[in-house]
Amino acid sequence: MAEPLLEVSKLTLDYNLGNRKMRALDRISFRLDKGQVLGVAGESGCGKSTLGLAILRLLPRVAEIRRGEVLFNGTDLLKLSEEQMEREIRGQKITMIFQVPQNALNPVFKIETQMTDILRVQDKYQNPGSRKRRKDFRQQAIERLGSTGIADPAARVSNYPFEFSGGMKQRVMIGMALSSGTSLLLADEATTALDVTIEAQINRLITELADKYGTSILYITHNLGVLSEMADRIMIMYAGRIFEMGQTQSVLGNPRHPYSAALLESLPSRQTKGKRLLAIPGFVPPLDRLPSGCSFHPRCPFAEEMCRQEVPPLIEVDKGHWSACLLDQKRGRQKWKWI
Amino acid sequence: MEVDLIQIKNLKTYFFQGKGLLSKWFGQGLKIVHAVDGVSLTIKKGRTFGLVGESGCGKSTLGNTIFRLVEPLEGEVLFQGHDVVKMDQKELREFRQKSQIIFQDQFGCMNPRMTVGQIIAEPLMMRQGKQKNHQDISQEVAELLSAVNLDPDAAVKFPNEFSGGQARRIGVARAIALNPMFIMADEPTSGLDISTAATILNLMQDLQEKMDITYLWVSHNLNQVKYMSDDMAVMYLGKVVEMGQTKEVFDQMAHPYTRALISAVPQVSTGEQKQTIFLKGEIPSPINPPSGCYFRTRCPQVFKRCEEEEPPLLDLGGGHFCACHLHDGH
Numbered sequence: 001m002a003e004p005l006l007e008v009s010k011l012t013l014d015y016n017l018g019n020r021k022m023r024a025l026d027r028i029s030f031r032l033d034k035g036q037v038l039g040v041a042g043e044s045g046c047g048k049s050t051l052g053l054a055i056l057r058l059l060p061r062v063a064e065i066r067r068g069e070v071l072f073n074g075t076d077l078l079k080l081s082e083e084q085m086e087r088e089i090r091g092q093k094i095t096m097i098f099q100v101p102q103n104a105l106n107p108v109f110k111i112e113t114q115m116t117d118i119l120r121v122q123d124k125y126q127n128p129g130s131r132k133r134r135k136d137f138r139q140q141a142i143e144r145l146g147s148t149g150i151a152d153p154a155a156r157v158s159n160y161p162f163e164f165s166g167g168m169k170q171r172v173m174i175g176m177a178l179s180s181g182t183s184l185l186l187a188d189e190a191t192t193a194l195d196v197t198i199e200a201q202i203n204r205l206i207t208e209l210a211d212k213y214g215t216s217i218l219y220i221t222h223n224l225g226v227l228s229e230m231a232d233r234i235m236i237m238y239a240g241r242i243f244e245m246g247q248t249q250s251v252l253g254n255p256r257h258p259y260s261a262a263l264l265e266s267l268p269s270r271q272t273k274g275k276r277l278l279a280i281p282g283f284v285p286p287l288d289r290l291p292s293g294c295s296f297h298p299r300c301p302f303a304e305e306m307c308r309q310e311v312p313p314l315i316e317v318d319k320g321h322w323s324a325c326l327l328d329q330k331r332g333r334q335k336w337k338w339i
Numbered sequence: 340m341e342v343d344l345i346q347i348k349n350l351k352t353y354f355f356q357g358k359g360l361l362s363k364w365f366g367q368g369l370k371i372v373h374a375v376d377g378v379s380l381t382i383k384k385g386r387t388f389g390l391v392g393e394s395g396c397g398k399s400t401l402g403n404t405i406f407r408l409v410e411p412l413e414g415e416v417l418f419q420g421h422d423v424v425k426m427d428q429k430e431l432r433e434f435r436q437k438s439q440i441i442f443q444d445q446f447g448c449m450n451p452r453m454t455v456g457q458i459i460a461e462p463l464m465m466r467q468g469k470q471k472n473h474q475d476i477s478q479e480v481a482e483l484l485s486a487v488n489l490d491p492d493a494a495v496k497f498p499n500e501f502s503g504g505q506a507r508r509i510g511v512a513r514a515i516a517l518n519p520m521f522i523m524a525d526e527p528t529s530g531l532d533i534s535t536a537a538t539i540l541n542l543m544q545d546l547q548e549k550m551d552i553t554y555l556w557v558s559h560n561l562n563q564v565k566y567m568s569d570d571m572a573v574m575y576l577g578k579v580v581e582m583g584q585t586k587e588v589f590d591q592m593a594h595p596y597t598r599a600l601i602s603a604v605p606q607v608s609t610g611e612q613k614q615t616i617f618l619k620g621e622i623p624s625p626i627n628p629p630s631g632c633y634f635r636t637r638c639p640q641v642f643k644r645c646e647e648e649e650p651p652l653l654d655l656g657g658g659h660f661c662a663c664h665l666h667d668g669h
Contacts, residue, residue, distance in 0.1 A: 043532040195393040197618050200603035225605030252607055266537035268566035279538035
């Protein structure tokens with residue numbers, strides 16, 4: 001039986017910008033089991049990165065969590081003190097890798113310094129009173145670097161970030177992020193900036209290391225192809241809400257929400273040359289002016305009167321497959337023929 | 340009837356590092372970056388030519404050399420039979436009216452202090468001199484904006500008021516302002532959301548049909564190149580390793596690099612698992628390319644000859660070319 005590692009329930013978050021209030025996350029509930037990969041997909045501005053940052057509580061001051069729980073191994077992260085977060089969670093049990101690794105590495109310090117910094121802090125909190133020395137940390141850093149597939153780690157550890165390519169920098173980040181202590185990795189568009197061949201290498205590395213350490217992954221991306229290959233389950237977000245969630249095969253194979261169906265139809269890989277791609281009409285609404293009812297209704301050609309009035313709940317429409325579409329829920333299973 | 344619009348013959352663009360005085364005194368001598376290393380290809384009129392490869396393979400440099408934004412070392416770029424490399428300023432100006440570029444960083448291409456109307460009007464003013472009155476030009480700008488599905492009111496706004504997708508549309512509007520025959524699109528949808536990218540692709544296909552434009556589609560997104568292009572070339576370290584009709588290249592991938600590249604593209608699959616070929620390491624430096632076949636350091640099917648001899652670009656039949664010793668019959 002799968003054990004839950006992360007259980008988020010009804011997480012609601014606002015950005016307060018002067019007199020404007022934007023609801024960036026609206027009653028987000030999901031669970032992530034141990035050793036599983038949950039993919040989060042959606043267009044820009046749908047709240048997927050905010051979700052990652054909210055779990056680590058790394059949000060800017062204008063963000064305000066209105067309600068909800070983030071249970072990690074049974075502990076509510078939102079109730080921990082800032083110090084506890086720093087000591088026990090961030091960089092220890094939950095780590096994050098970002099889209100642009102060069103922004104996460106300090107250009108004026110050697111890779112060694114930056115890796116041993118992390119190791120030293122982890123060691124300080126995990127084994128208080130440990131007497132490890134600089135040499136030991138360096139050795140550990142070399143091992144970590146080697147485990148990410150960088151050739152000749154003993155020499156490369158003395159390099160500066162600019163001497164590494166984009167793919168190698170992302171390997172360094174993964175080396176820093178994944179260790180035996182990590183139980184959750186948040187990957188926010190971790191391979192978006194890389195070439196396809198390097199992307200494939202990095203994704204394989206993440207999967208292998210996660211398997212080795214039993215780490216669960218929350219994989220945030222807009223690339224449905226990557227999720228199709230990596231994720232056990234997928235969650236589709238739109239304007240701060242979850243629209244659809246379920247096993248990868250069933251969400252991508254039988255989307256129950258018209259938005260998910262549209263995302264799949266707009267992929268060039270799904271279409272033969274000469275046929276037009278689906279372009280969803282209209283735009284993602286600004287978060288401070290969300291439409292009434294279902295936030296997707298102005299762009300949805302299937303929308304009816306009830307979609308304008310009622311906010312659709314996220315309901316389990318099939319075993320393990322959740323969807324938030326009133327039409328699907330009230331009129332029975334629909335085939336979303338966009339084109 | 341298919342007419343050749345652009346013929347590139349043995350084009351070489353090298354960059355030289357270490358030319359400065361300090362490098363002469365203290366450096367390790369001159370370093371040559373083989374950015375484009377003997378490329379020959381033909382772009383047919385009214386079709387889309389896809390150019391793919393990893394970053395650093397020279398695909399953007401090749402594009403820039405065609406427009407002479409970068410001067411080639413040797414080779415020819417024939418545009419309707421005239422060699423762009425040998426053109427003087429006047430001819431070059433005429434050539435550049437017939438050919439346009441849509442760059443990847445669209446915001447970087449727009450002056451933030453000019454309105455979108457001014458930005459799009461600029462090429463029109465250049466063409467028509469000063470005698471055309473403002474009325475006509477703003478009329479034309481409005482038509483261009485609606486041609487790319489933007490509100491004509493956008494003309495009075497500034498670039499920062501637009502989203503990424505809209506900025507691309509402005510770039511497209513400016514590119515088609517002078518009725519060009521040829522447009523190079525350098526990663527035209529990178530950084531856009533799936534659905535927004537789809538609108539740009541649809542738009543560019545419509546324009547191609549309406550205005551009979553030839554595209555050079557530079558991208559590392561293979562799904563997109565497969566969908567958009569009629570012909571394609573795969574580049575690696577400044578050389579073309581495989582070239583042909585897109586359908587042919589995808590159906591009968593001949594070069595091990597093409598196979599690895601295509602297999603690495605993440606696909607939304609609902610059934611069978613595809614086999615990804617993982618390449619070792621990364622693209623080598625174009626300063627010191629490997630001997631023989633440039634791809635041999637990462638090739639899963641490497642053998643002895645690859646190290647000694649550079650594979651020529653061989654015709655496999657039907658205009659499908661591949662530079663690999665595996666197809667040499669020996």
